Amino acid sequence: xxxxxxxxxxxxxxxxxxxxxxxxxxxxxxxxxAPSLGVTRAEAGMVIATYAFGSAIGAPLLxxxxxxxxxxxxxxxxxxxxxxxxxxxxxxxxxxxxLAGRIVSALGGSVASPVxxxxxxxxxxxxxxxxxxAIVFGGMTIASAVVAPVATWMGAHLGWRPTFAVFGLTxxxxxxxxxxxVPETGxxxxxxxxxxxxxxxxxxxxxxxxxxxxxxxxLFATFTMITxxxxxHIGATAEETSVxxxxxxxxxxxxxxxxxxxxxxxxxxxxxxxxxxxxxxALVALYLMPPLLVPATIAxxxxxxxxxxxxxxxxxxMIAQEPHRAGLILALNTSSLYVGxxxxxxxxxxxxxxxxxxxLPLVSALILAGALAMLALSARIARRQATLAPAQ
Numbered sequence: 001x002x003x004x005x006x007x008x009x010x011x012x013x014x015x016x017x018x019x020x021x022x023x024x025x026x027x028x029x030x031x032x033x034a035p036s037l038g039v040t041r042a043e044a045g046m047v048i049a050t051y052a053f054g055s056a057i058g059a060p061l062l063x064x065x066x067x068x069x070x071x072x073x074x075x076x077x078x079x080x081x082x083x084x085x086x087x088x089x090x091x092x093x094x095x096x097x098x099l100a101g102r103i104v105s106a107l108g109g110s111v112a113s114p115v116x117x118x119x120x121x122x123x124x125x126x127x128x129x130x131x132x133x134a135i136v137f138g139g140m141t142i143a144s145a146v147v148a149p150v151a152t153w154m155g156a157h158l159g160w161r162p163t164f165a166v167f168g169l170t171x172x173x174x175x176x177x178x179x180x181x182v183p184e185t186g187x188x189x190x191x192x193x194x195x196x197x198x199x200x201x202x203x204x205x206x207x208x209x210x211x212x213x214x215x216x217x218x219l220f221a222t223f224t225m226i227t228x229x230x231x232x233h234i235g236a237t238a239e240e241t242s243v244x245x246x247x248x249x250x251x252x253x254x255x256x257x258x259x260x261x262x263x264x265x266x267x268x269x270x271x272x273x274x275x276x277x278x279x280x281x282a283l284v285a286l287y288l289m290p291p292l293l294v295p296a297t298i299a300x301x302x303x304x305x306x307x308x309x310x311x312x313x314x315x316x317x318m319i320a321q322e323p324h325r326a327g328l329i330l331a332l333n334t335s336s337l338y339v340g341x342x343x344x345x346x347x348x349x350x351x352x353x354x355x356x357x358x359x360l361p362l363v364s365a366l367i368l369a370g371a372l373a374m375l376a377l378s379a380r381i382a383r384r385q386a387t388l389a390p391a392q
Contacts, residue, residue: 004183005123005124008182009123011181012119012120012135012178012182013135013142014177015136015139016113016117016136016137016138016139017142018083018170018171019082019112019113020140020147021171022051022085022167022168023052023143024151025148025151025163026047026102026151027151027224027227028147028149028163029151029155029160029164030044030045030225030227030228031155031156031227032156032159033047036159037098041228041349041352045345045348046099047098049345049346050099050102050106053106053339054103054107054338055109055334055335058106059110059114059331059334060328060332060335063114064191064192064193064196067190067191067331068187068188068191070184070187071119071184071187072179072183072184073184074115075116075175076175078109080172081105082105082109082112082168083108083169083171084105084108084168085103085107085108086105086165086168086171088101088104089105089164090163110331110335113140114334115188117315117330118330120133120136121133121136123183130268130312131263131264133263133312133319134259137311138260138312140311141252142249142253144307146249146253147167148226148227148245148249149242149243149246149248149249151163151167152242152245153238153242154166195325199322203381204321204382204385205318205329208321208382209335210378211336211374211378212340213339213340214368214370215340215368216338217341217344218280218283218366218368219279219303220343220345220347221344221347221351221364221367222283222361222363224345225348225352225357225360226245226300228352230293233356233358234291236293244293244297248301248304250301252307253308254305255309258305258309259311259312259313260312263312266313268313269317271310272309272310272313272314272317272375273372274306275307277372278302279302279306280365280372282299282303283303283365283368284362284365286299287359287361314333315333344364348360351363
């Protein structure tokens with residue numbers, strides 16, 4: 001892979017970082033959002049869920065509406081809208097307008113994210129697509145790792161509004177860099193609603209899409225409330241929580257580099273199974289152990305490092321099923337992630353309201369058991385399709 005291509009892939013990873021950052025910045029600042037807006041904790045959680053739900057709905061629909069346009073242009077415009085929505089939320093005088101800004105951000109992100117992955121995959125030969133996707137999606141992994149702790153610190157010292165504004169303006173800066181340094185590879189495929197429905201309803205695609213839905217629902221049943229979990233269940237200070245989240249972030253970054261190697265030597269299914277199983281085990285340990293800072297942080301470090309393996313393997317697996325519709329498949333994959341995040345955020349709010357924060361890791365682990373079952377079913381369907389294909 002030459003230097004120009006690697007630079008373009010790294011810049012496209014900033015797109016994925018931006019899309020993830022605009023989700024995770026709300027998680028890090030959640031303790032400050034609720035009292036600032038005069039709403040309940042569950043209502044503040046809607047700042048997270050609204051972004052996730054808007055992204056889930058927007059990704060496939062916008063792929064149909066504008067996915068045939070030049071890919072780089074879509075990434076640049078999507079990033080600009082994403083950043084503008086963050087600034088809008090930061091300046092909004094009411095809870096309702098904060099949510100409106102989150103919807104604007106979600107629409108921008110749901111354009112930029114799948115197109116960035118498709119653009120990255122188009123820059124390399126088929127044999128290198130797994131590595132390219134690991135680099136591009138590494139931005140999302142890094143965002144999930146580092147943004148929450150940084151936002152936790154910024155929220156505690158500056159407030160959530162300046163934090164949102166800083167991230168929003170940074171994303172707009174990334175749009176400028178993308179325009180200047182990423183090559184254009186041409187337009188995407190023109191799609192319609194019929195193609196969307198046919199693609200979703202194919203059993204191999206439907207079950208494949210449900211794997212990240214269930215996985216992310218399990219993860220976000222705990223991660224949505226992770227800063228509050230540290231504050232209230234473990235009794236950590238803001239500084240201790242920030243350090244714990246930074247260690248979580250470092251593990252995620254390390255895991256991303258491991259993923260670039262693993263995706264070249266392991267099949268996607270094995271990588272995903274290993275990642276989900278280890279994360280579920282770490283969550284069970286988090287539930288069973290005493291509420292102490294160091295053991296809890298070790299558990300979330302393990303969780304973070306394994307999460308970095310899951311994302312690129314899932315993308316690689318889905319593209320392999322429909323290589324001629326990579327843009328749509330990646331849009332559906334983006335939607336699946338955000339449906340899972342939204343569902344997990346909803347579950348977190350309901351469990352917290354009914355039982356408190358302590359049971360959240362166990363709830364997450366139980367949901368992840370369902371993700372393993374869905375992955376096994378999806379793999380069985382994919383093998384059956386591969387067996388029948390030569391005969392058709």
